[in-house]
Amino acid sequence: MIRLHHCPQTRSMRSLWLLHELGVDFELQVYPFDKTLREEPYRSLNPTGRVPTLEIDGVVLTESGAIAQYLCESFPEAGLGRSLRDADYAQWLNWVHFAETISQHCAALTQQHVALYEDWMRSPTIMQLEARRLAKTLATVEQGLADRYLLSAFSAADIGAGQAVYMAQHFVPLDPFPKVSAWFARLQARPAFQRALPGDLSAMGGNLVSGAGLRGGAAPGCASPGIFLNRRSWDR
Numbered sequence: 106m107i108r109l110h111h112c113p114q115t116r117s118m119r120s121l122w123l124l125h126e127l128g129v130d131f132e133l134q135v136y137p138f139d140k141t142l143r144e145e146p147y148r149s150l151n152p153t154g155r156v157p158t159l160e161i162d163g164v165v166l167t168e169s170g171a172i173a174q175y176l177c178e179s180f181p182e183a184g185l186g187r188s189l190r191d192a193d194y195a196q197w198l199n200w201v202h203f204a205e206t207i208s209q210h211c212a213a214l215t216q217q218h219v220a221l222y223e224d225w226m227r228s229p230t231i232m233q234l235e236a237r238r239l240a241k242t243l244a245t246v247e248q249g250l251a252d253r254y255l256l257s258a259f260s261a262a263d264i265g266a267g268q269a270v271y272m273a274q275h276f277v278p279l280d281p282f283p284k285v286s287a288w289f290a291r292l293q294a295r296p297a298f299q300r301a302l303p304g305d306l307s308a309m310g311g312n313l314v315s316g317a318g319l320r321g322g323a324a325p326g327c328a329s330p331g332i333f334l335n336r337r338s339w340d341r
């Protein structure tokens with residue numbers, strides 16, 4: 106049994122996109138991006154109260170990079186992972202985890218732009234610094250893009266980094282990075298990417314087991330300044 110615990114517009118989109126690319130059966134439990142994640146029964150699965158969480162045959166994983174590795178190793182026939190025997194294994198692994206280097210800046214910027222809801226709480230210095238550091242990570246992707254994908258063919262590395270760029274585009278323009286822009290357009294055209302976007306929950310696929318308090322379609326997420334968090338719901 107595979108069950109993904111997911112909030113739209115967050116890092117769990119990586120895992121959802123990958124599950125769709127793998128074409129496996131899974132259940133999808135969708136939450137609002139608020140303190141529901143800190144409550145039981147979710148807290149027992151993921152004590153830090155974050156998404157994603159993946160349950161797979163009695164195993165629980167709570168890091169998107171680890172989830173990517175575990176799923177790719179569980180379904181090697183899909184060809185989205187690499188193993189130690191492959192010449193590009195180190196590159197693959199590095200890109201799968203580089204996604205988190207991109208995402209941490211997106212998370213910091215989301216905190217500044219969205220979660221800190223009073224002007225006095227925000228720091229223009231941190232906003233500028235984080236945006237510059239985020240742009241540097243995009244420059245790294247620009248430099249690393251071999252051709253159409255990060256490796257010689259589409260893989261979970263593109264999913265991890267691609268989802269991070271999906272978040273990053275809210276904060277930095279992609280225009281200065283032509284290879285990133287073309288690659289990201291290619292990724293966005295994939296049906297599995299589109300099924301992982303927020304919107305009609307029925308289009309998300311998987312076997313949707315529960316909205317767990319979700320009200321009215323996609324929940325607000327952690328990198329969508331256009332969609333406001335129920336900010337006070339995080340106060341504690």
Ligand SMILES: N[C@@H](CCC(=O)N[C@@H](CS)C(=O)NCC(=O)O)C(=O)O
Binds near residue numbers: 114156170205
């Ligand atoms: N390193 C973790 C980070 C997970 C994470 O921080 N997820 C965010 C959503 S993008 C979250 O759940 N945040 C809730 C919070 O910070 O309280 C991963 O890659 O899965």
